Amino acid sequence: xxxxxxxxxxxxxxxxxxxxxxxxxxxxxxxxxxxxxxxxxxxxxxxxxxxxxxxxxxxxxxxxxxxxxxxxxxxxxxxxxxxxxxxxxxxxxxxxxxxxxxxxxxxxxxxxxxxxxxxxxxxxxxxxxxxxxxxxxxxxxxxxxxxxxxxxxxxxxxxxxxxxxxxxxxxxxxxxxxxxxxxxxxxxxxxxxxxxxxxxxxxxxxxxxxxxxxxxxxxxxxxxxxxxxxxxxxxxxxxxxxxxxxxxxxxxxxxxxxxxxxxxxxxxxxxxxxxxxxxxxxxxxxxxxxxxxxxxxxxxxxxxxxxxxxxxxxxxxxxxxxxxxxxxxxxxxxxxxxxxxxxxxxxxxxxxxxxxxxxxxxxxxxxxxxxxxxxxxxxxxxxxxxxxxxxxxxxxxxxxxxxxxxx
Numbered sequence: 235x236x237x238x239x240x241x242x243x244x245x246x247x248x249x250x251x252x253x254x255x256x257x258x259x260x261x262x263x264x265x266x267x268x269x270x271x272x273x274x275x276x277x278x279x280x281x282x283x284x285x286x287x288x289x290x291x292x293x294x295x296x297x298x299x300x301x302x303x304x305x306x307x308x309x310x311x312x313x314x315x316x317x318x319x320x321x322x323x324x325x326x327x328x329x330x331x332x333x334x335x336x337x338x339x340x341x342x343x344x345x346x347x348x349x350x351x352x353x354x355x356x357x358x359x360x361x362x363x364x365x366x367x368x369x370x371x372x373x374x375x376x377x378x379x380x381x382x383x384x385x386x387x388x389x390x391x392x393x394x395x396x397x398x399x400x401x402x403x404x405x406x407x408x409x410x411x412x413x414x415x416x417x418x419x420x421x422x423x424x425x426x427x428x429x430x431x432x433x434x435x436x437x438x439x440x441x442x443x444x445x446x447x448x449x450x451x452x453x454x455x456x457x458x459x460x461x462x463x464x465x466x467x468x469x470x471x472x473x474x475x476x477x478x479x480x481x482x483x484x485x486x487x488x489x490x491x492x493x494x495x496x497x498x499x500x501x502x503x504x505x506x507x508x509x510x511x512x513x514x515x516x517x518x519x520x521x522x523x524x525x526x527x528x529x530x531x532x533x534x535x536x537x538x539x540x541x542x543x544x545x546x547x548x549x550x551x552x553x554x555x556x557x558x559x560x561x562x563x564x565x566x567x568x569x570x571x572x573x574x575x576x577x578x579x580x581x582x583x584x585x586x587x588x589x590x591x592x593x594x595x596x597x598x599x600x601x602x603x604x605x606x607x608x609x610x611x612x613x614x615x616x617x618x619x620x621x622x623x624x625x626x627x628x629x630x631x632x633x634x635x636x637x638x639x640x641x
Contacts (some may be wrong), residue, residue, distance in 0.1 A: 236270030268305030272298035289344035297349035
């Protein structure tokens with residue numbers, strides 16, 4: 235259903251329908267498409283959680299939350315029932331997202347992929363689509379199935395493949411050039427070194443926000459408190475695991491005792507059969523606890539090794555602890571300023587080229603779209619010429635019949 239709403243939304247935003255529907259209808263369809271997509275992310279996230287695929291679960295839930303957040307921007311005038319459903323679903327998504335992120339931070343430590351890198355959600359059609367001609371044609375004869383000759387279809391297919399290959403090759407060259415440029419700039423510490431020389435260097439906004447979150451939680455001292463809490467939780471979980479194992483062993487021993495005491499009169503199923511599911515879950519819990527313990531050990535070791543570096547987090551603001559470059563006391567050839575100026579000019583030219591690269595990518599995409607439109611137009615023109623030729627022949631045939639009947 236969600237895919238159908240997305241297709242309907244795309245049709246409403248394109249010609250010729252975009253000028254014939256009120257904005258309220260378009261906003262309603264957009265909200266419904268976002269609601270069904272977010273619901274699919276929520277349901278699929280439940281399945282991923284059962285499979286312990288926490289990283290993909292986090293990415294799917296983030297995608298659902300961002301979709302609802304974006305859709306709510308155009309929710310003015312939407313029905314209250316629809317807005318209530320969106321709000322409830324957003325609460326469920328955020329709750330599961332918070333739970334999954336905590337489990338990943340404390341136990342799994344998996345790398346969360348970007349939502350854009352994930353494959354589309356599995357889709358299942360609730361209805362079977364049919365062509366209108368198949369429904370209305372009483373003869374069930376597909377009159378125009380072979381309207382376009384096979385040779386023409388193959389030629390057009392080869393042409394589109396060739397164009398796609400050329401466009402893909404050029405796009406890959408642009409991507410490779412951009413990646414090479416980023417690597418070379420990173421090797422030369424540009425433009426960070428120039429910013430540091432001018433005293434204008436600052437942390438990226440995302441990194442600065444993360445640092446502020448750590449400082450708000452107590453900094454390195456707060457991190458040590460979190461590690462102590464992890465140790466306490468691990469100890470409690472280990473005690474619960476031992477207690478559960480002892481209870482299962484006690485139950486098995488009692489079952490064996492009664493079975494030997496009463497013989498065939500003891501008709502109760504064996505303990506191993508009754509507690510099989512519990513034993514499997516206990517083994518799985520023990521494995522997860524072991525993995526979590528190993529992760530905690532690695533984290534504690536890493537914290538101890540980098541304790542001196544992490545002390546920088548105690549500085550407020552964090553920019554005060556950043557190292558800065560200073561000009562050399564003695565100039566070697568008195569042209570350092572000229573070199574810095576040339577580097578700045580080159581970086582500005584590089585920014586201009588980057589903007590042109592984005593324009594080239596858009597141009598390639600537009601060329602690909604026009605090629606597809608041209609191919610469709612050629613198919614239509616070919617079919618139109620054949621139909622026109624058939625009609626022309628039919629008119630001449632009718633005229634000839636009238637002439638023959640008249641004579």
